[in-house]
Amino acid sequence: MRTEQSVLRLSIVVTFALAAFGVIYGLLISSGSIIFDGIYSLMDASMTMVALLVSKLITASLAESTRTKLVQHFTMGFWHLEPMVLALSGVLLIGTALTALIGALSSLMNEGHPVEFGKAMVFAVVQLAAAVTMVVYTRRANRKIGSNFIELDSKAWTISAALTGALLAAFIFGWAIRGTTLDWMVPYVDPAVLAVVCLFVIPMPISTLVQSFSDILLVTPADMKHQIDEIAEKVVARYGFVTYRAYVARVGRGRQIELYFIVPQGLPPRRLEEWDRIRDEIGREIGDEGPDRWLTIAFTTDVDWAE
Missing domain, CATH: 1.20.1510.10 (Cation efflux protein transmembrane domain)
Known part of the structure; x- marks a missing residue:
């Protein structure tokens, strides 16, 4: 049992x-x-x-x-x-x-x-x-x-x-x-x-x-949103991004998290492997990796794609 x-x-x-x-x-x-x-x-x-x-x-x-x-x-x-x-x-x-x-x-x-x-x-x-x-x-x-x-x-x-x-x-x-x-x-x-x-x-x-x-009703849990905001703010400062948008919800046992980072226009290009490395880094900081975490991380120069 x-x-x-x-x-x-x-x-x-x-x-x-x-x-x-x-x-x-x-x-x-x-x-x-x-x-x-x-x-x-x-x-x-x-x-x-x-x-x-x-x-x-x-x-x-x-x-x-x-x-x-x-x-x-x-x-x-x-x-x-x-x-x-x-x-x-x-x-x-x-x-x-x-x-x-x-x-x-x-x-x-x-x-x-x-x-x-x-x-x-x-x-x-x-x-x-x-x-x-x-x-x-x-x-x-x-x-x-x-x-x-x-x-x-x-x-x-x-x-x-x-x-x-x-x-x-x-x-x-x-x-x-x-x-x-x-x-x-x-x-x-x-x-x-x-x-x-x-x-x-x-x-x-x-x-x-x-x-x-x-x-x-997908009410955003305050503690969960605060945690994601803290992590996202550190990432923005670390990599020189413009800002971010975070969308979080708890649905039963599942945690749904969507993070959009607004990257400055004209930023020197990075290989896709480098962007994946940044995603992995953010994922580790968020924690609780497993089947009940739905995590989406995207990078864009157009804030409209994040709203």
Whole structure:
């Protein structure tokens, strides 16, 4: 399990198993919070499958031996799909939580409903153990892999663990107050905890949504632009160029950089090998050379070609 795709595959299998378990078990004991937990897991697994597909496309587009006709139709790569999938995942997770919140509030206003708390606690313990295990596993795996998809998947498992922990606490509380003076609260425990969990879940994907939409809209990252500007200014001073134009964007895991250097007219000619040497020098200074860096460096005497 050392690759992005292998981690996502395992996550999908575990999530689908827990989702099916949650939905069926929730229906059997009439627990809306457990049903929501299962539906949330099912939604997460579906988006993880889409993330796995995009990961495969990105990998295939970078390997000559695995190029296909589909890849040849997307010569600029598949990086742009990554923020789209992350944004869609965030929107769906928030939408699912909002729908469940409305259902929980409706149940609270209609005197709630009883739940078999003993059986519910069994579910919560199994679900919590599985979720915590996956949180630890995905975080450790992503320390070396550094994948946005795995990071989002890890967040989803964290949310699932927090959600299930809240359910377990609520079920223990509901079980404990049966037959006491607080027995009147028993029908409200399940919808109340569902509402609280939904309010906790809804803000969680927001940071991912903001970053994803920034990537989709090609918003220039300030830190990345500052780095490229510093390097370009040094190159202009070093070689006596007039000025430069820099265009940078981060699209998912991809970094797209275009640099145009305005060369003085009448400059003594250089061999093409010399211009390539300057390009290599700039590339090394920028760093992060690899399949996820798209770097274009051009030289011209006409500033119109750079704008």
